[in-house]
Amino acid sequence: MRPSRPAVHPVEAPPPAPPTPAQAEGQEQADGEGVTHPRGVRMKDTPGAPGTPAGLGLRLAQTFFAAAALAVMAATNDFPSVSAFSYLVAAAILQCLWSLSLAIVDIYALLVKRSLRNARAVCIFTIGDGITGTLTLGAACASAGITVLIGNDLNICAENHCASFETATAMAFISWFALAPSCILNFWSMASR
Amino acid sequence: MRPSRPAVHPVEAPPPAPPTPAQAEGQEQADGEGVTHPRGVRMKDTPGAPGTPAGLGLRLAQTFFAAAALAVMAATNDFPSVSAFSYLVAAAILQCLWSLSLAIVDIYALLVKRSLRNARAVCIFTIGDGITGTLTLGAACASAGITVLIGNDLNICAENHCASFETATAMAFISWFALAPSCILNFWSMASR
Secondary structure, rough: OOOOOOOOOOOOOOOOOOHHHHHHHHHHHHHHOOOOOOOOOOOOOOOOOOOHHHHHHHHHHHHHHHHHHHHHHOOOOOOOOOHHHHHHHHHHHHHHHHHHHHHHHHHHHHHOOEEOOOOOHHHHHHOOOOOOOHHHHHHHHHHHHHHHHHHHOOOOOOOOOOOHHHHHHHHHHHHHHHHHHHHHHHHHHHHHO | OOOOOOOOOOOOOOOOOOOOOOHHHHHHHHOOOOOOOOOOOOOOOOOOOOOOOHHHHHHHHHHHHHHHHHHHHOOOOOHHHHHHHHHHHHHHHHHHHHHHHHHHHHHHHHOOEEEEEOOHHHHHHHHHHHHHHHHHHHHHHHHHHHHHHHHHHHOOOOOOOHHHHHHHHHHHHHHHHHHHHHHHHHHHHHHOO
């Protein structure tokens, strides 16, 4: 993301003259890797898309809940004895790093008041969201399966940290629920250009 | 899907006069609930979309593997003792019914040589694919977590039907892998109109 060839594109017109709607339309048609688009086809920045405050909020929520799942699960001393719990820790680390990176990108885009509309950036965001989302959902479901087995099917919660396992699983699910809108919006934005 | 107001739209022009490319373009602009689209924006029928032979193949693969997961898991007599395995059976039933229904719709569309391009139909397909896909992936991951716990972490395969559990889990994963392209193509088709 060098200043000489930025991945972000200006939303607002230069300050000297406020743009008329026709100028803003023309500016919008011209961006996006030099490909022109007909009127009304490009999606406007919806709340939750990258580079918007709602998008940043979603990323921060993903980061927070993934970090919470990681912290709660790692605090139990016997999580490495179950493969699914180790997998949850790995998936939470990946989710945390990915969401934190995109939160930083969003903060940058908001600080310089630009919109993340670059086709390649949106494509990378979508693929990354899809992969981390699938891994996080898988880890959360695997942990939920084990937790329900321990707590409800076998009733051996007395010997295990059931509360911690359940909390970590719930945090992972919430992180996935925060990731799903980001992924869907990015994919929609990628497909509708 | 009444004949008086069909959910499918003709792909081929009427037989008397073969259409010129301009006519075909005009015909394509006019369909889709009366909304006109500019040139080059509508996606052509890609292989794997609903109403294509590849799409039918994907649906049949989903149905077959979901039915296989269901059959293998239900054949073990102790699956109700583990919640995750019961959940896998329920998810496989849902997946099987959903994919079979859409396979029948695809067969109908292929028999009458029409393309499924109705906006509402694609929207319903996408949402249904998303829900069944998430449930199937969750069930497969939960079962995988239990199977790995039994087989690798606790080493109690001698007392359990590990082979059956592993086979059913693998079938559920394959069914999900066949569902993912359908869901992505439907969502792309919905977003790009």
